[in-house]
Amino acid sequence: MCAVSTDRPHEHRTDQHDESPRPDAAGDDGAAVAEPSGAAAESADAVQHPRRLPVLLLIAAIAFVADLGTKALVVAKMTPGEPISVVGDVVRLTLVRNPGAAFSMATGMTWLLTLIAAAVVIGVIRIGRSLRSVGWAIGLGLVLGGAVGNLVDRVFRAPGPLEGHVVDFISVTRWWPVFNLADSSIVCGAILLVALTVFGFEPDGSRTRHEAAA
Template identity: 40%
Template sequence: MNTKIKIVSGTALFIFILDLATKVWATNALEGKSSRSILGNFLRLDFARNSGAAFSSFTGLTVVLTFLAIGALVAIIWYIPRISHPLWALGFGSLTGGICGNLADRLFRAPGVMQGEVIDWIRLPNWPLFNVADSFIVASVALMIFLSWREVPIRTVVVEDE
């Protein structure tokens, strides 16, 4: 298996499992309980079910968001073999893991298939609730913007001499 494919799939799997495990923990430890303060008021642990997207936008459009996530995954999977730089592979792996984490919630959590609510449980000051998957989606986009800014090529094109 290609090294870049290993980076993407390994990163995605790690993030997916981490997100799933933290959501199981949050559901058991935080649901129905009052907010927990960690590091003073800087970090709080709350529990919420989100039927929308980031910042609770697009509430009630879970089916649409589910199809958009599936479409994004198909596009990423199609593009993965073309990646030749390991940092881009890390970025795409992080994005894939984050998308899969939230997609699993939408597909399999209550109230039903393709209508599931995403578990959010991390709160920072002046910031909406989020989860591990959200964190990696944002981090992957930041990494990809940085790589683009630094003009790091996603793929290397080899030009053969004639």
């Protein structure tokens, strides 16, 4: 009597899915790599380009304190019309009360210049809240510190609020208008911002033109 084998051949299952990772979803070691979500991408960008408002405020504070201190010293120690020579006739210290804008311009529009300075301060602070570029923070900080320095003169110095005369005391050559540290801060900050714009450095920390060229 012949024995009948009950063993069945193993069936080849064709309904199994290929669970091997796809090349485009795997890393170099074969492990699957998940695409970053929108929130993760924003978090990574925040780590790479943190907000720079503290830097802006620090630079502004330094510029403001330097301007305020030098003005107080000049008012206490100097007399109008009695210049002090620093480098011959090239660089002198001379006390001047300026009712106009930087470098003695627009002397008959003191109240309007006060409002413009206040608007600049507010605008810089609003921009600085989302700033992520160190260079832009330094430039805007210099502008902010200088604007606040001259604004304080407009509000608190004689002849009265919104019409106060700014204290200028730095004279470079006889043909250049007398200015102060606040004026220098504003001009240096503006030059830096223009340079950053020309070379493609954006306020958000990116460098658009460089990436486009690459």
